[in-house]
Amino acid sequence: MVGIQTALAPRPAPTGANEPLSDRNFWRLCDLVYQTCGIKLTAKKRSMIDGRLRRRMRSLDIANINDYCRLLFDGNPSADLELVYFVDAVTTNKTDFFREPAHFVFLQNCVLPGWREEGRRRAKVWSAASSTGAEAYTIAMVIDDYFHDRGGFDYSILATDICTDVLENGKVALYPDHMLEPIPEEFRRRYVLIPRDPARHEFRIAGALRSKVNFQRLNLMDDRYTFDRNFDLLFLRNVLIYFDRPTQEAVLTKLCEHLRPGGYLFLGHSESLVGAKFPLDMVANTIFCRR
Numbered sequence: 654m655v656g657i658q659t660a661l662a663p664r665p666a667p668t669g670a671n672e673p674l675s676d677r678n679f680w681r682l683c684d685l686v687y688q689t690c691g692i693k694l695t696a697k698k699r700s701m702i703d704g705r706l707r708r709r710m711r712s713l714d715i716a717n718i719n720d721y722c723r724l725l726f727d728g729n730p731s732a733d734l735e736l737v738y739f740v741d742a743v744t745t746n747k748t749d750f751f752r753e754p755a756h757f758v759f760l761q762n763c764v765l766p767g768w769r770e771e772g773r774r775r776a777k778v779w780s781a782a783s784s785t786g787a788e789a790y791t792i793a794m795v796i797d798d799y800f801h802d803r804g805g806f807d808y809s810i811l812a813t814d815i816c817t818d819v820l821e822n823g824k825v826a827l828y829p830d831h832m833l834e835p836i837p838e839e840f841r842r843r844y845v846l847i848p849r850d851p852a853r854h855e856f857r858i859a860g861a862l863r864s865k866v867n868f869q870r871l872n873l874m875d876d877r878y879t880f881d882r883n884f885d886l887l888f889l890r891n892v893l894i895y896f897d898r899p900t901q902e903a904v905l906t907k908l909c910e911h912l913r914p915g916g917y918l919f920l921g922h923s924e925s926l927v928g929a930k931f932p933l934d935m936v937a938n939t940i941f942c943r944r
């Protein structure tokens with residue numbers, strides 16, 4: 654009897670397992686996030702950061718969050734590698750297919766007919782801060798659909814993000830089936846693969862579109878971007894909101910150099926360029942054309 658009780662008794666938590674994140678470490682973490690990815694965290698995000706890091710700590714078998722901070726800050730040789738996982742843990746990757754649909758209506762009704770009239774045969778698109786690729790694959794669906802009966806079209810989409818997890822997800826292009834809902838029926842038939850086993854509750858983007866999208870890691874904080882300078886479309890949606898004003902302006906200045914004159918920039922609906930001087934003309938709400 655005693656033996657059974659001993660076996661069932663909860664294991665004592667390691668010392669310091671429930672120790673709260675110290676104020677000093679919280680502000681050091683905020684500073685690290687800001688210096689690394691430009692994301693400005695406030696005290697309101699404290700429990701979110703705490704929760705997300707504890708998930709990461711479980712996979713490292715670290716019980717005390719302040720020990721985890723020592724791993725990042727105290728000259729540990731593996732700190733650089735851990736920084737990649739840390740960034741994966743603290744970034745917010747919410748995305749959707751056909752998110753902010755007015756952008757895709759503009760693409761379909763204004764941009765693509767314009768390219769057709771110009772006799773353009775190919776285009777390069779950049780989805781910067783792509784998250785898992787729902788944005789990039791939405792663009793691919795709209796372009797592919799428009800040119801499907803119009804002689805075809807050669808296009809490529811670069812999808813970049815700082816978070817390595819979401820890039821791996823984008824390459825595999827498997828999504829939970831609740832993300833299917835905003836994809837129009839006709840597009841589902843053409844571009845979505847549903848597994849025979851419904852218990853998997855997921856779907857995959859068709860190979861023809863997967864081959865058009867190239868996922869790469871890029872930190873928008875980098876001094877310069879080594880990609881082509883003549884993108885036709887640039888989607889930078891729902892990431893500027895995490896940055897402060899000087900960071901937003903620095904990122905947009907660098908990105909404008911990669912958009913060809915006549916190319917379009919799409920920002921998220923709560924993002925704006927008010928008061929800033931860029932070589933861009935607003936052509937619709939949150940859509941800009943490069944001068």
Ligand SMILES: C[S@@+](CC[C@H](N)C(=O)[O-])C[C@H]1O[C@@H](n2cnc3c(N)ncnc32)[C@H](O)[C@@H]1O
Nearest residue numbers: 690744746748782784815816872873890891892
């Ligand atoms: C909310 S998601 C937006 C995804 C997509 N653009 C959309 O609108 O649905 C923001 C993305 O920005 C990425 N991000 C944050 N800071 C970044 C940085 N410094 N460089 C590159 N990507 C970053 C995050 O990892 C995240 O996947």
